[in-house]
Amino acid sequence: MPTLFTVDEVLAATQGQAEGLTGTPFGAVSIDSRELGPDALFVAIKGDRFDGHDFVDQALNNGAAAALVSRGSGDRRIVVDDALEGLRDLARAARARSRAIIVGVTGSVGKTTTKEAIRTVFEDAAETHASIKSFNNHWGVPLMLARLPESAQFGVFEMGMSGPYEIRPLSQLVRPHIAVITTVAAAHLEAFGSLDGIARAKAEIFAGIEPGGTAVLNADHPQLNVLLEQARADGIGNIVTYGEARGTDWQILEIETAADKSFATIVHNDERHALVLNVPGRHMVANATAALAVAYQAGVEIDVALRALAGFGLQAGRGQRRLLGPAEKPVLLIDESYNANTASMRAALDVFAAQQAPGGRKVVVLGDMLELGAQSAALHAGLRDAVLASGAERIYLVGQEVAALADALGRSRVTAHTHSAAEMAPILRNDLAYGDAVMVKGSNGVGLSDIVDKIGQQFESH
CATH class of the missing domain: 3.90.190.20 (Mur ligase, C-terminal domain)
Known part of the structure; x- marks a missing residue:
């Protein structure tokens, strides 16, 4: 497996202290002591239900090359003040050296499916790294970013939230060139009080967009103006919209759905493109159109994106x-x-x-x-x-x-x-x-x- 980090790079990024380590490079970063290769760095973060420090010995016995810890001592350990912050340090280091085009995805509905659609398109074009499953929270995002290979040309990261002020630090860590908001709907409404409150929280993704970056926004919901106002307030000059609404940059027309397929015409710059999906649903057409818009912004040819989306499939738990x-x-x-x-x-x-x-x-x-x-x-x-x-x-x-x-x-x-x-x-x-x-x-x-x-x-x- 290609090297993600050398020991010296981990020490430089985290300001940690090595105990009983050789110069073995790390080809993986993991927080799960059960899923480790012989070149993995196990990070002992403390979660809601488990503390990774309780599994350090198990991780090392299972073959991990070393463990990043904030307490305890022994061979094959890198000791830092806080293991979760150490993971964030590795994420920052991976992002700092990367030359990939980075995409961040959030939204009340469809963010995982849209992330997967974008990944599918990018993988047809060049080496791509993307978040797995729904690793989209305060530990999932840094873990996925820390795994970003230096050789990747595209990176796609999902960001989720259950309350206000959670998206901002994630976006500032990922620093996307392109930020996607799939839609605003009544998810976690209890924590926000209104749909406008949810929209403002989703708009926190704009805080991390790289200078000259792009916001890609679904236009088919009443909170679009809240997102547009915040994007402009954050100095984002390039705003791209998609959806069935008139006047969008990527307009969806002529949707047809069957039991296992979807068809639509996508109009962009006065050109019409036939979108065929191997999955049913108007919402799936919207998710795929977001991927088309992102691909275009990232320099992927539309025909390449359409061909990739034709083979796109759904994941367990999501249709x-x-x-x-x-x-x-x-x-x-x-x-x-x-x-x-x-x-x-x-x-x-x-x-x-x-x-x-x-x-x-x-x-x-x-x-x-x-x-x-x-x-x-x-x-x-x-x-x-x-x-x-x-x-x-x-x-x-x-x-x-x-x-x-x-x-x-x-x-x-x-x-x-x-x-x-x-x-x-x-x-x-x-x-x-x-x-x-x-x-x-x-x-x-x-x-x-x-x-x-x-x-x-x-x-x-x-």
């Missing part, structure tokens, strides 16, 4: 589709279990409306949308029409907040309502049958991914 069981009459499982807010819930239900069951019923399993504050009941109840329009014949609800949706639907329309995923799992086990199409969606904290796993286990092997 991934699986056919389970016999080919003649499988269960179609649509996994949307990673997260949910009002915008993503409506988008998923809209996609499900176009889906036909392979030979049985259409089934939805919907969990709570968390952190919506005082508006939670109204926002859950407001999903009534979208649920009915999806064509779901059986509706299963999980959690306390979805009680408002159950009331709005009428209890006779709700097949089952439980407080936990664990209670729902055996009900679904008895009710689902081959030929059914089932979509599972809710906030990650509800634990619907366990239901997805159990459905897979029940039907996949038959």
Whole structure:
């Protein structure tokens, strides 16, 4: 594996003290003691549930070349004042030496999918490094940035938040040349009080944009003006918009969606481009158009980007589709279990409306949308029409907040309502049958991914 850092580079970046180290270079940086190669540097950060210092010996026994620690002593250790700050120091060092075009992505909905679409396009053009999974918080972003190879020509980093003032330091660490805000919607509304408050928090990404950099903004939401005002206040001269709204720089027209594909015409500089995606949904067209706009700003030819996007696929928990069981009459499982807010819930239900069951019923399993504050009941109840329009014949609800949706639907329309995923799992086990199409969606904290796993286990092997 190529070298990320030499020992001397780590010491220079962190001002740490080496104990019992040879000159072995590091080819990886990790915070997980279970996933280590022989040339990895294990960073012992303290998280909400675990302290990495409790796993230093395990990491070294598992083959790590060294551990970056803020307490303890022994061979193969680099001692710093604070291990998390040491990780940030490595991230700054990786960013400082990089000559890559760097993209930062945030937004209430679609940021991981948009990040993946951009990665897909960039990888067709040159060496690309991108955040994995949803490593987008105060430790995930520096970890992903510390892994940025010096040879990469593109870097794509996702930034998330659960409260105000969290995006700004992440963006100042990443220092993107291009910053994308996918949309503003009622996610974590409890912490912000209003959609304008969420928009202002997302706009913190502008604080880290490199001089002469670009903001790429979805125009299809009412908070666009909040973002535009903040971008101009932060001195960003190059602002690019995309969406279905008239007058956008990358306008989406003529959208057609099918059960497993999407088609659209994208107009840019009076030129029309045919976008074909191997995934369904208007929201997926928007995410792909963001990737087109970013690619163009980064110097990637539009034809290259369109060709790459044609092969783009969805990830687990974000609309991934699986056919389970016999080919003649499988269960179609649509996994949307990673997260949910009002915008993503409506988008998923809209996609499900176009889906036909392979030979049985259409089934939805919907969990709570968390952190919506005082508006939670109204926002859950407001999903009534979208649920009915999806064509779901059986509706299963999980959690306390979805009680408002159950009331709005009428209890006779709700097949089952439980407080936990664990209670729902055996009900679904008895009710689902081959030929059914089932979509599972809710906030990650509800634990619907366990239901997805159990459905897979029940039907996949038959």
